[in-house]
Each structure stands twice: as C-alpha cells, then as structure tokens.
Amino acid sequence: MSRRILPVLIIAVGIGTFLMLKESRPVPVAVVPKERIWRVEVMTAPPSEHRPILSLFGRIEAPDRVRAAAPVAGRLIEINVRDGDLVSEGELLAKLDPRDLLPRLEKAKADLEKERLQLVHDREALEHERQILELGRLAVERANTVQTKKLGSVSSVDEAREQYARAQLAVTLREQSIAEHPARLATLEAALEEAERDVARGTITAPFDGRIGVVEAAAGDQLQPNETILTLYPLDGLYIRAKVPGAYSDELREALTKGARLEAEGLYSGQPISAVLERLSGEADARGVDALLRLAPGVNAPLGAFVSLQLERPGAPDTVALPFAALHGGDRIFVVEDGRLKGLRIQRVGELVTPDTGENRVLIRAPELKADARVLVTHLPHAVETLKVEPLQ
Numbered sequence: 001m002s003r004r005i006l007p008v009l010i011i012a013v014g015i016g017t018f019l020m021l022k023e024s025r026p027v028p029v030a031v032v033p034k035e036r037i038w039r040v041e042v043m044t045a046p047p048s049e050h051r052p053i054l055s056l057f058g059r060i061e062a063p064d065r066v067r068a069a070a071p072v073a074g075r076l077i078e079i080n081v082r083d084g085d086l087v088s089e090g091e092l093l094a095k096l097d098p099r100d101l102l103p104r105l106e107k108a109k110a111d112l113e114k115e116r117l118q119l120v121h122d123r124e125a126l127e128h129e130r131q132i133l134e135l136g137r138l139a140v141e142r143a144n145t146v147q148t149k150k151l152g153s154v155s156s157v158d159e160a161r162e163q164y165a166r167a168q169l170a171v172t173l174r175e176q177s178i179a180e181h182p183a184r185l186a187t188l189e190a191a192l193e194e195a196e197r198d199v200a201r202g203t204i205t206a207p208f209d210g211r212i213g214v215v216e217a218a219a220g221d222q223l224q225p226n227e228t229i230l231t232l233y234p235l236d237g238l239y240i241r242a243k244v245p246g247a248y249s250d251e252l253r254e255a256l257t258k259g260a261r262l263e264a265e266g267l268y269s270g271q272p273i274s275a276v277l278e279r280l281s282g283e284a285d286a287r288g289v290d291a292l293l294r295l296a297p298g299v300n301a302p303l304g305a306f307v308s309l310q311l312e313r314p315g316a317p318d319t320v321a322l323p324f325a326a327l328h329g330g331d332r333i334f335v336v337e338d339g340r341l342k343g344l345r346i347q348r349v350g351e352l353v354t355p356d357t358g359e360n361r362v363l364i365r366a367p368e369l370k371a372d373a374r375v376l377v378t379h380l381p382h383a384v385e386t387l388k389v390e391p392l393q
Contacts, residue, residue, distance in 0.1 A: 035388050040378040042336050042391045045320045046371040052319075052350030052363045053310040056264070058242025060295070060305045062233035066207060068093065070223035071198040074100030079219050081230065084302075087206040094217075094229050096202035105199050108192040115188050119181045126174045133171050136164035210234045213303055233303060238295040240264075240275055240307060248313070249289040253280050255314040264293055266309025268301045277311060316349050320369065321361040325379040333366065334376040334383055341376065341387045344368050 070076075078095040081087060143160040213231035217223060244252060255262060262277040274296045281290035293311070301307070326333050331348070334341040346364040353360055369375075374391065376383070 038380065038387065038389045039392055040336075040376055040380070040389045042374040043322075043377050044372060045322060045375055047318045047320050047365075047369065049315045049317045050319045050321055050352055050363055051315050052313045052352050054244070054248060054313055054350065055308070056240075056242040056244065056291070056311055057306065057308045058240040058291075058293070060238055060301055060303055060307065061241050062213075062238055062303055063292075064237040065213065065231055065233040065303070066210075067231050068204050068229045069226045070096060070229060071201040072101065072104070072225055074202070074223060076217050076219055076221045076223055076229065079215065079217065079229075081212045081215060083212060083215055085212045086235075087210060087212060087232070089206055089208050091206045092203070093206055093212075093232070094204040096223070098199070098202065101195075101199045101202045105192075105195040108188065108195040112185070112188040112192055115181070115184055119178065119185075122174055122178050122181070126171065126178065129167065129170045129174055133164070133167040136160070136167040140164050204229065206232060208234050211303075236297045238299065238301070238303070239278070240293040240295060240309065242291050242293065242309075243288040244280065244291045245288045246284060249280060249284070251314060252277065252291070256280070260314055262312055262314070264309045264311040266307050268299075268305060268307045271300075273299050273301060273307065273309070275309065310353065313350060316363060316365070319349050319363050319365050320375075321352055321354070321363055322375060323377050324360070324362050326375055326377045327362060328379070328383055333364070333369075335369070335373045336376060336389055336391060337373075339388055339390065341383060341385060341389060343385055 075097040076094060077097045079093075080091075081093050087093065139160045140157070143157040146156070210232050213233055215230045217227070217229045223229070252262065256277065256279065264275045264277065266273050266275075275293035276296075277291060278294045279292050281292075283290075291311075293309075295301070322333065328334065328343075331346060332343055333346055334343050336342075344366050346366040346369075349363040349365050351360060352363050376389070380387070
C-alpha cells in the first residue's frame with residue numbers, strides 16, 4: 001500500500017510547489033510603446049522674386065579679329081611685333097618689299113596713259129578714214145559711169161567696189177574702237193586702283209588699339225598672295241562663346257528682346273571677370289544654342305582661354321530658395337505641421353547663390369506652400385508622410 005501511495009504524494013507535492021511558485025512570481029510592468037521623435041532643422045521661406053543663375057563653360061574669342069595677309073607675292077622685309085604685344089592705332093606692324101609692289105603700279109599707270117593716247121589717235125585716224133571712204137564711194141560711181149558707156153571693164157568696177165568696202169570696214173572698226181574706249185579705260189583705272197591698294201597694303205599698320213594674337217611670318221620670308229602674316233584683335237571686343245541648354249534659350253531670347261541686361265560672373269586664373277549676355281545664335285545643335293557674352297573692358301584674358309561663369313537669368317516670381325538638403329526625390333519637399341511631416345510637390349526653377357554667404361541654393365516653386373510654412377531642411381532618407389519630428393530651436 002505504501003508503495004502505491006508514495007508516487008501519488010510526490011506528484012501532488014510537485015504540483016503544489018508549481019502552483020505556489022506561480023502565484024508568488026513578480027508581476028511585470030506593462031511596456032507602453034512610444035513613437036520616435038526626429039529632431040530636425042526647419043526654416044521659413046516666404047515666396048518672392050529671385051534671380052536664378054545658369055552655370056556656363058565657354059571660350060574667349062574675338063569676332064572682330066583681323067588677319068593681316070600679303071596682298072601679292074612678295075618678300076617681307078620688316079616685322080616689328082611679337083605674339084601678345086599691345087599695339088596702338090596707326091602703329092607700324094610689318095612691311096613688304098616695295099620692289100615687289102611698285103612695278104605693277106607703274107605698269108598700270110602706263111597702260112592707262114597708253115589708252116588715253118590711243119583715243120586721241122583713233123579720233124584723228126577716223127577723220128582720215130572717213131575721207132578715204134568718201135573717195136572710195138566717188139571712185140565706185142565713176143567706175144560705174146565709165147562701164148555704162150562701154151569705156152571701162154567690169155574688173156575695174158569690182159576693184160573700186162572692193163576698195164570702197166575696205167574703207168567702210170576700216171571706218172567701222174575705228175568707230176567700234178572709239179566706242180569701246182570707256183570700257184577699256186574703266187578696266188585700266190580699276191587695275192590702277194588695285195595696284196595702288198596693294199602698295200598701300202604693303203605697309204601694315206594697326207587699325208585700332210589691340211593685342212597681337214599670332215605672328216606667322218618672319219622678316220625675309222617670301223610670301224604668297226593671301227598668306228597670313230599676323231593676327232590682331234581689339235581689347236574691348238572680346239566675347240565668351242558658351243553653350244546654353246535648349247530649355248533656357250527661349251527664356252533668354254525673350255529677355256534680350258525686352259531689353260533686359262543679363263550679367264555673368266566668373267573667374268580666370270583666380271581673377272574675377274564679368275560679362276554681359278549680348279546675343280544668342282540663330283542655330284542650335286544637340287548640346288544647345290551658342291550664347292555670346294561680351295567681356296567687360298579691361299579684362300586681361302588671352303584669346304582662346306576657357307572660363308567658367310554663372311549667368312544671371314531673368315527674375316522668377318513666387319519662388320523659394322532652399323538648401324539642396326530640403327529636396328527629397330528631386331521633386332518633393334516636406335513641411336512641418338502639428339509636429340508631423342507633410343509632403344508637397346514642387347517645380348525646380350533653377351539655382352542661385354546667396355549674396356551674403358555665397359551658398360548655392362535650389363530655387364523652387366510650390367503653389368501649395370504657405371508663406372509661414374516651416375520647411376524641413378534636414379535631409380531624412382526615410383522621410384515619409386506623418387513622420388513625427390521636433391524642430392530644433
């Protein structure tokens with residue numbers, strides 16, 4: 001009997017112990033979940049008018065650059081400048097050997113004088129040839145009369161007619177020569193002017209104050225017609241040619257049509273440079289439209305240098321300038337309302353540089369953005385609608 005009761009007692013004691021331990025265990029404190037609060041920076045940016053900028057990269061060029069070339073074949077006997085020299089208007093730059101130019105001038109003068117004398121001789125000869133023609137006509141009449149009276153032969157009449165025809169031809173040719181005199185005279189006068197022009201061009205002087213670009217010849221060189229001697233460009237006629245994306249070309253062209261002054265600032269060799277947009281090209285390619293910006297006078301930059309600059313675009317009303325960190329996804333920002341985020345769709349208008357700090361900011365337009373709205377400027381990769389935030393003081 002004791003063997004049967006002992007296991008039952010052991011089991012009963014174990015169950016009782018378990019129940020006693022269960023009832024005496026400590027009661028856990030209930031954990032209430034709390035929502036995480038993100039501390040962020042906000043700013044108030046009421047919409048107003050801003051001047052966005054457009055970053056450009058261009059090359060300095062001179063549309064009014066002069067290429068001094070040899071007018072005719074000749075030898076260069078003098079060159080007084082070198083690459084990069086500053087020159088004044090009227091300064092002697094180079095000179096061709098006059099012995100290569102003066103013979104053409106003297107020949108043109110002689111040909112012109114010869115033609116004038118020829119006209120005098122033609123007029124005198126015409127009078128004599130007309131007299132001969134009259135005599136030939138009378139000879140033909142006499143020969144016909146004699147032949148009619150059976151006193152002369154037919155051959156004598158033919159001979160008289162031949163002499164008369166020769167005289168007629170001589171008069172016609174002389175009259176034609178006199179009629180062609182004005183044309184020949186004009187041709188020879190043009191040749192003389194051309195020779196005088198070439199002699200004048202043989203002495204090359206600076207047409208304006210400027211800088212020598214490249215000297216391509218040396219004293220003693222034998223030059224061919226139109227062979228370049230040197231290039232020269234004005235200091236106050238330098239431009240920057242840069243590509244403007246097609247998306248901005250209509251805006252800039254319209255502003256220029258209205259007379260707006262669009263300025264650009266940049267750097268070259270650490271020195272600030274400034275320019276003004278003057279015109280846009282009438283042709284475009286896949287990269288955009290060429291823009292020509294006139295450099296301010298006094299800019300000491302060489303022709304062909306590459307510069308980067310920022311062009312000020314026309315004013316954009318009802319826009320807001322924000323740090324780039326305020327953008328989420330490129331077309332969205334968040335505002336803080338009642339401690340939570342609310343997303344707004346925006347339109348990117350451009351960029352600008354704040355004059356006080358020089359910080360680059362993005363310019364956006366959002367019709368739903370209120371003037372007193374607090375815009376999130378801390379970039380949160382996980383920012384979503386209704387996320388709880390706490391603005392930093």
